[in-house]
Structure formats: C-alpha cells, structure tokens
Amino acid sequence: MLDDTGLSAEQIEAGEALCHRRWGFVKGVVDIKFLPVADRAEIAFAGRSNVGKSSLINALLRQGGLARTSNTPGRTQELNVFAPVAGEQAPEVYLFDLPGYGFAKAPKEKVDTWTSLVKDYLRGRPTLKRVFLLIDSRHGIKPVDREIMEMLDISAVSYQVVLTKIDKIKVPQVEALLAATSEAIKKHPAAYPAVIAVSSLKGTGLAELRGTLARVLEIS
Numbered sequence: 563m564l565d566d567t568g569l570s571a572e573q574i575e576a577g578e579a580l581c582h583r584r585w586g587f588v589k590g591v592v593d594i595k596f597l598p599v600a601d602r603a604e605i606a607f608a609g610r611s612n613v614g615k616s617s618l619i620n621a622l623l624r625q626g627g628l629a630r631t632s633n634t635p636g637r638t639q640e641l642n643v644f645a646p647v648a649g650e651q652a653p654e655v656y657l658f659d660l661p662g663y664g665f666a667k668a669p670k671e672k673v674d675t676w677t678s679l680v681k682d683y684l685r686g687r688p689t690l691k692r693v694f695l696l697i698d699s700r701h702g703i704k705p706v707d708r709e710i711m712e713m714l715d716i717s718a719v720s721y722q723v724v725l726t727k728i729d730k731i732k733v734p735q736v737e738a739l740l741a742a743t744s745e746a747i748k749k750h751p752a753a754y755p756a757v758i759a760v761s762s763l764k765g766t767g768l769a770e771l772r773g774t775l776a777r778v779l780e781i782s
C-alpha cells in the first residue's frame with residue numbers, strides 16, 4: 563500500500579535501513595579527474611551555498627559531523643563522497659555532498675572554480691541516478707537555481723526539488739510553497755514531479771527522503 567508520499571511501507575523501511583548503516587567519508591574531489599570510478603549508483607545533493615546540503619546528509623544518515631557544516635556560505639569546497647562502510651551487505655552507492663553554487667563568502671575565483679566543478683560533475687556522470695536540488699524555503703527558486711535546472715534538463719539528469727529549513731517558515735506556508743514549487747517545476751522535463759519539504763533540524767520529511775533514496779536505488 564502507498565501512503566500520501568507515493569512510497570510503499572517497504573520503501574520507507576528500506577530507506578531507514580539504508581540510512582541506519584554506518585557511512586564513511588570516501589574522498590574529497592577537487593578536480594573531475596579525481597572522481598572515483600563510476601562503478602555504482604550515485605545520488606548528489608546540490609543547491610546554493612548555505613541551503614543546508616551538508617546538514618541534510620548528516621540528518622538523513624543520523625551522523626552529525628560526517629559532512630562538515632557552517633553558518634558561513636562556502637563551507638563545502640570539494641565534491642565530498644560518502645559510502646556505506648563495507649562488510650554488512652552494504653548497497654553499492656555513493657552520496658555526493660557538493661559545494662554550493664551562487665553566493666559564498668569566498669573569493670569569486672574560488673566560487674567560479676567550484677561552480678564549474680559542480681556543473682561538470684552533474685552533467686557528465688553516467689551513474690548519477692538522481693540529484694536532490696535543495697531550495698531554501700525562505701527564498702524559493704532563484705535565477706541561479708533555474709540555470710542549474712535548465713542544464714540538468716538539457717543533460718537529461720533526473721532531479722528532485724527539496725525545500726529545506728521548513729522549521730523557519732510557518733506551517734500553513736509550507737503547503738502553499740509546495741504547491742507553488744510543484745507548479746514551477748512542471749515546465750522542467752527532467753524534474754521529478756514530487757517536491758519534498760524537510761527540516762534537518764526538526765527531522766521533518768526525512769523518512770520520506772530516505773524512502774525516496776531506497777526507491778531511486780531500487781533496494782526495497
């Protein structure tokens with residue numbers, strides 16, 4: 563039976579099991595030539611600087627401190643790769659925590675370098691199953707997000723919008739924002755139609771996102 567997120571109980575359970583495993587840091591990639599061999603499924607978390615990508619990975623995996631977070635936009639400066647620690651029937655998967663695009667408290671030259679690294683990775687990785695495209699629920703979709711969405715549309719890379727930090731907005735606003743965002747992504751062919759709203763701080767929406775991971779990875 564499917565719940566109102568469209569996920570089955572098995573997918574929710576498989577997502578929990580996946581995220582309950584112990585995950586470790588594999589490597590930080592500063593140049594596309596240092597990417598790990600593309601031999602397994604990958605999921606990436608992308609979004610503007612400070613939107614909450616690293617915090618979301620830590621919250622999903624319940625491993626605070628795995629991905630480094632900060633108040634200052636521009637914390638993550640490499641493509642950081644995480645994988646379940648081997649030896650316990652770990653599914654073969656990599657999670658990618660990407661540097662933010664757009665504004666960051668760092669020299670423009672550096673930001674430009676990360677942005678092109680992110681773009682090269684996103685459009686050129688055959689094993690990339692889905693990109694979770696994080697949007698701060700207080701700010702909505704910005705022109706720089708649209709630019710990335712259009713690039714993913716052109717490259718036919720599947721992406722799904724995740725609204726972050728929903729603890730910062732009022733509860734009735736969440737529904738309206740979900741509806742407006744679902745409408746806005748309709749014209750984007752590679753955007754998965756369902757939008758997920760999360761709070762890494764409060765844990766809202768995390769079970770849905772974990773179940774979605776299981777569904778995308780076909781492990782339930």
Ligand SMILES: Nc1nc2c(ncn2[C@@H]2O[C@H](COP(=O)(O)OP(=O)(O)OP(=O)(O)O)[C@@H](O)[C@H]2O)c(=O)[nH]1
Nearest residue numbers: 612613614615616617631632636637638662762763
């Ligand atoms: N209130 C609230 N704050 C959050 C949430 N998620 C992240 N934050 C805060 O937002 C700030 C940025 O979080 P990060 O996870 O470092 O963001 P990021 O997208 O990885 O940032 P960059 O690596 O700089 O691109 C930190 O101060 C977090 O504590 C959330 O769900 N609710």
Ligand SMILES: [Mg+2]
Nearest residue numbers: 615616637638
């Ligand atoms: Mg980060």
